[in-house]
Amino acid sequence: MTKRRPLIAGNWKMHLDVASAAALAREVANKVSRARHCDIAVMPPHPLIPAVARVLDGSPIGYGAQDISAEEEGAFTGEVSARMLLSLGCTYAIVGHSERREYHLESDVLVHAKTVMALKAGLIPVVCVGEKLAERKAEKTLHRIRTQVETALKGLDDSVGRVVLAYEPIWAIGTGLTATPAQAEEVHEFIRGVVDSMYGAQVAEKIRILYGGSVKPDNASALMSEKDVDGALVGGASLTAESFAGIVNYGD
Ligand code: PGA
Numbered sequence: 001m002t003k004r005r006p007l008i009a010g011n012w013k014m015h016l017d018v019a020s021a022a023a024l025a026r027e028v029a030n031k032v033s034r035a036r037h038c039d040i041a042v043m044p045p046h047p048l049i050p051a052v053a054r055v056l057d058g059s060p061i062g063y064g065a066q067d068i069s070a071e072e073e074g075a076f077t078g079e080v081s082a083r084m085l086l087s088l089g090c091t092y093a094i095v096g097h098s099e100r101r102e103y104h105l106e107s108d109v110l111v112h113a114k115t116v117m118a119l120k121a122g123l124i125p126v127v128c129v130g131e132k133l134a135e136r137k138a139e140k141t142l143h144r145i146r147t148q149v150e151t152a153l154k155g156l157d158d159s160v161g162r163v164v165l166a167y168e169p170i171w172a173i174g175t176g177l178t179a180t181p182a183q184a185e186e187v188h189e190f191i192r193g194v195v196d197s198m199y200g201a202q203v204a205e206k207i208r209i210l211y212g213g214s215v216k217p218d219n220a221s222a223l224m225s226e227k228d229v230d231g232a233l234v235g236g237a238s239l240t241a242e243s244f245a246g247i248v249n250y251g252d
Contacts, residue, residue: 004208006038006224007164007231008248009126010238011066011094011212014045021048025055025063027241032248033059038231040248041092042238043126046080049088057089064092067100068123070113082121093118094233095125096152098170108151115152119159126164126233127152128212129191133171141169142190149194160199165191165209166233172213174235181222181229184211188228217246224250 016024021044032040041062044052052063069079085093095118096111111127118125129148131141145167153160167187169179179187188209196204211223212233223229237243 004206004230007208007210008038008040008244008250009064009092009210009231009233010042010244011097011233011235012042012044012048012238013066013099013235015239016044016048018048018051021045022051022055024239024241025052025061028244029056029059029061031241031245033061035060035248037251038248043092043094049085049090053089062091064090064094064123064126066094066097068093068095068114068118068125070110070117072117082117082123085123086121090123092124092126092164094166095127096148097128098130098168098173102170108148111148112152112154115163116156119156119162124162124164126166126210128166128168128233130168130170130173130213136169136171141187145187145191146194149191150198153195153198156199161203161206163207164231165195165207166212167191167209168212168233170213174214176214178214178216178219178223179211181226184223184229185226188226192228215247217243217250220247220250 043064043066065085069081073081095114100106115125115127129145131144135144172179191209192204195207208230210231210233211229215232215234216237
């Protein structure tokens with residue numbers, strides 16, 4: 001079985017400014033640069049990426065964007081292209097975060113187009129999927145997840161192995177409610193099965209599936225001990241270097 005290298009990624013959402021983002025990046029670098037057991041990345045808001053890049057370039061910590069346009073270039077006011085992100089040194093782009101889906105009406109089909117664009121450009125898409133509380137209560141979680149994963153990953157070429165998936169139950173994001181390790185594992189295992197049915201066992205074993213939703217230093221280790229949990233996408237707790245480092249060092 002392939003041993004998947006964990007990825008711990010911080011989603012800074014719409015927080016900070018140039019100075020505070022650079023300071024946070026510096027503190028994160030000081031605290032976690034020696035970690036060798038996992039890949040580490042931060043996702044600042046687009047305008048703050050250059051300041052963060054200046055701090056992190058040359059360090060083992062990667063960075064990326066929180067969103068990407070599905071279009072290559074052109075008259076798309078407010079959009080940010082894959083090429084722009086690459087020219088800033090980004091490695092990753094979050095795609096289909098639930099806040100984009102909910103507040104910006106991003107559909108499964110748009111999330112697929114963004115995934116294709118990220119892969120084509122050479123970025124690693126971190127594709128988010130997750131169910132609402134009402135869907136979980138109605139026992140529609142796995143159905144919803146299957147649709148999201150199948151649509152996002154439809155018809156990809158060999159680059160599919162570079163995709164990172166993130167299971168983020170919407171009811172757990174920013175609420176302090178975390179999925180139990182068993183709840184997370186059930187969905188992660190299911191997602192790996194969906195990938196297997198689409199692209200075969202080799203791809204399914206390789207693809208990393210992160211968990212996101214109120215990950216904190218005190219629950220990271222239990223979540224990470226599940227066999228199909230390959231890392232974390234961290235919102236609130238990535239905004240201080242101390243708590244982010246506490247998650248990165250989940251094994252200590
Ligand atoms: P949270 O956010 O850790 O604050 O719940 C996670 C996310 O939205 O990626």
